[in-house]
Amino acid sequence: MTGVTVILASWCAVLSGAPAQVVFESGFIFDPEKESHGHVHASCVVECPNGDLLAVWYENGPELPPPYFSKERDKSDDVRIGGSRKPNGSAEWEPAFVAADTFGVSDNNPCMVIDGDAKLWLFHAVLLGVPEKAWGSALIRYHISTTYNQPGPPKWDTENLLIVHQKTLEAGTERHAGMKATQGGLKDPYKTRLGWMPRAHPIIRSDEALLLPLANENSGVAAMAITKDSGATWTIGEAVPARGLEQPTVVEFPDKSMAAFFRNGRPAHRILRSDSQDGGMTWSPVTMTDLPHPGAGIEAILLRDGRMLMIYNDSEKERDRLAVSISEDRGKSWPHTRHLENSPGQRFDYPSIVQGRDGSFHATYSYNTKTIKYVHFNEQWLYQAE
Numbered sequence: 001m002t003g004v005t006v007i008l009a010s011w012c013a014v015l016s017g018a019p020a021q022v023v024f025e026s027g028f029i030f031d032p033e034k035e036s037h038g039h040v041h042a043s044c045v046v047e048c049p050n051g052d053l054l055a056v057w058y059e060n061g062p063e064l065p066p067p068y069f070s071k072e073r074d075k076s077d078d079v080r081i082g083g084s085r086k087p088n089g090s091a092e093w094e095p096a097f098v099a100a101d102t103f104g105v106s107d108n109n110p111c112m113v114i115d116g117d118a119k120l121w122l123f124h125a126v127l128l129g130v131p132e133k134a135w136g137s138a139l140i141r142y143h144i145s146t147t148y149n150q151p152g153p154p155k156w157d158t159e160n161l162l163i164v165h166q167k168t169l170e171a172g173t174e175r176h177a178g179m180k181a182t183q184g185g186l187k188d189p190y191k192t193r194l195g196w197m198p199r200a201h202p203i204i205r206s207d208e209a210l211l212l213p214l215a216n217e218n219s220g221v222a223a224m225a226i227t228k229d230s231g232a233t234w235t236i237g238e239a240v241p242a243r244g245l246e247q248p249t250v251v252e253f254p255d256k257s258m259a260a261f262f263r264n265g266r267p268a269h270r271i272l273r274s275d276s277q278d279g280g281m282t283w284s285p286v287t288m289t290d291l292p293h294p295g296a297g298i299e300a301i302l303l304r305d306g307r308m309l310m311i312y313n314d315s316e317k318e319r320d321r322l323a324v325s326i327s328e329d330r331g332k333s334w335p336h337t338r339h340l341e342n343s344p345g346q347r348f349d350y351p352s353i354v355q356g357r358d359g360s361f362h363a364t365y366s367y368n369t370k371t372i373k374y375v376h377f378n379e380q381w382l383y384q385a386e
Contacts, residue, residue, distance in 0.1 A: 014204065023360060023378040026340075029055060029084050029093045032370040036326040037082060037096065042297070043364040043372045044201065044352045049118050049298035050149045051088030051357070055364050056081055056099050056110045056122065057159070057372050081124055083153060086177075093374070097153040100143060104384060106130045108138070111352075113202040115210060118147045119230070120154055123162070123198045123212060136195045139163070144231065162225060163331035164196050164214070164236050192220040199263075200249035200299045201352065206256055213248035213260065220244045222262060224280040235354045238276050240283040250280065251302040260332055261310070262286070265295045267314035273331065291325065291334060292316050297350035300331070301302050304355065311351040311363060322348040324382060338382050340365075340375055348373070 030037070038060025045055045059082040080101035084093045099122065100107055106127040113121050116237040122143045129137030135231040137161040140162040148154035195218035208228070215222040222245040224237040240248070246263040253259070258276040260283065266272070274283040291312060296319050298312040307328050314323035314337065325334040340363065341348040349366040360378040367373040 003024060009079045020380050021378070022380040022384065023376065024372060024381045025377075026375040028367065029364070029374055030096050031043065031087075031109075031373045035096070037371070039079075039369050040077065040082070040371055041366045041369050042109050042199065042350045043366065044122070044230045045354055045362055045364040045374075046112045047113055047202075047354055047356050047362065048114065048120075048149055052149065053086040053374075054083065054112065054120070054148065054154075055086075055093075055352075055372060055374070056083040056112060057366075058082070058106075058108050058110060058124070072182055075106055075127065075130050077105055077128075077130045079108060079130075081107045081110045081122070085151065087151075094151055099153050100124060100141075100156075102126050102141065106134070107141075109197050109199050111198045111201055113204060113210065115204050115230075116144070116208045117230075120148045121202065121210065122154070122156075123202065125197050128194070135197065136191070138195050138197050138217065139193075140196055140198065140212075140214070140225075142231065144211060158231065159229060161192050161324040162231075162234060164195075164213070164216075164225065165193065188218075192216070197247065199247035199297055199350070201301075201354070203250055203252060205252055205279060207279070209279070211250060213250045215246045215248055215262075220246075222246075222248045222260070224248075224250070224260075226280060235281075238283070240286065242272070242274070242286040245272065245286070245365070247297055251300050251308060253302065253330065254306060259300070259308075261289070261300050261331075263293070263295060263298055263365075269293050269295070271298060271310075289331065289334075294319060299351055299353055301353060304359070309353065309355075309361075311340075311365075313349060314339075318344075319349040320344050320346050322351060324353075324361075326382070336383065338384070338386055 040059045043057040057079045081099040083099035084096045086093045108125045110124040125138035126141050127134050143156040144158040145154035195216045196214045212225040220243040221239040223239050226235045248260045250260045260274050262272040271289045271293045272286045274286045276283050296313045300310045310325045323339050325337040327334045347368050353363040363375045
């Protein structure tokens with residue numbers, strides 16, 4: 001791993017008296033000074049069944065002459081999904097590869113999950129209208145692989161499109177006062193079926209269904225896409241009853257209830273929340289959490305012991321701090337926070353995080369949009385004082 005910093009220390013566990021090791025290591029997946037991938041952003045990381053780590057992000061492909069070049073590089077038509085692998089037991093990430101590349105358009109915001117049958121899923125948005133029209137022209141594309149435990153990119157067995165239909169969205173919005181389906185283009189099939197963006201990990205529900213959190217750039221609504229048959233058919237849940245929601249992240253509690261947290265641009269600069277009691281099909285009105293938020297990517301995960309972890313920029317304006325917070329009461333309070341980054345003037349954002357099989361945490365995030373930084377730490381490090 002390029003530029004690794006490793007801290008390994010021992011300390012005495014208060015209750016058991018047994019030594020416990022504090023683990024923290026970090027480094028770049030690739031060195032941007034040695035290899036440029038252009039505008040690098042929006043990573044996602046998963047742990048494979050064999051213990052390898054797999055990360056993806058979006059990046060610029062080969063630079064093309066005008067009119068194909070765009071100053072907003074993530075909206076130009078040479079953007080693709082890049083990736084890399086960190087083999088189990090290795091300190092180094094393998095050379096970066098191209099995970100997906102749709103010709104002539106921009107591939108953005110990838111996210112991955114491994115389902116109960118050990119299939120790897122990759123979702124990403126394809127921006128059909130670039131460079132003139134970007135986020136509102138997004139169409140969801142997904143890939144499924146059973147062959148990904150080897151060097152290089154996964155071999156995709158299945159590739160398909162996920163097109164969101166508006167019937168359940170209309171029902172969800174019309175059930176709540178002040179939200180008519182005609183507002184925000186929910187009656188317009190183009191604006192409804194285009195503009196959907198993934199970001200955070202999909203989750204595998206307790207019934208083995210896959211749930212993909214989505215939000216629409218045209219209408220500002222969020223909804224969940226659910227499949228119980230490996231993508232042969234999809235059900236779209238009702239819209240979360242609020243506008244201006246972006247990039248939801250979802251957790252399922254042991255009692256099968258769910259919580260979704262949302263990026264948003266509201267003046268309060270706080271992460272928003274909604275809850276579901278029916279597997280993500282319907283959602284409660286949104287409430288405001290205590291977590292500060294500058295309108296950037298977030299991710300929440302449920303830990304094996306029932307606690308919840310949030311990784312996010314804990315600032316109202318800037319993305320120069322990246323924090324990890326723990327909740328012991330399902331997100332009502334977040335009493336413990338530690339920072340992965342805190343450097344004024346820098347940019348660290350769009351984090352992704354998983355809990356590994358050994359209980360430690362693997363996180364990736366954009367580092368000044370030049371590379372992806374990888375951080376590995378355990379709970380002993382997380383609960384140390386800064």
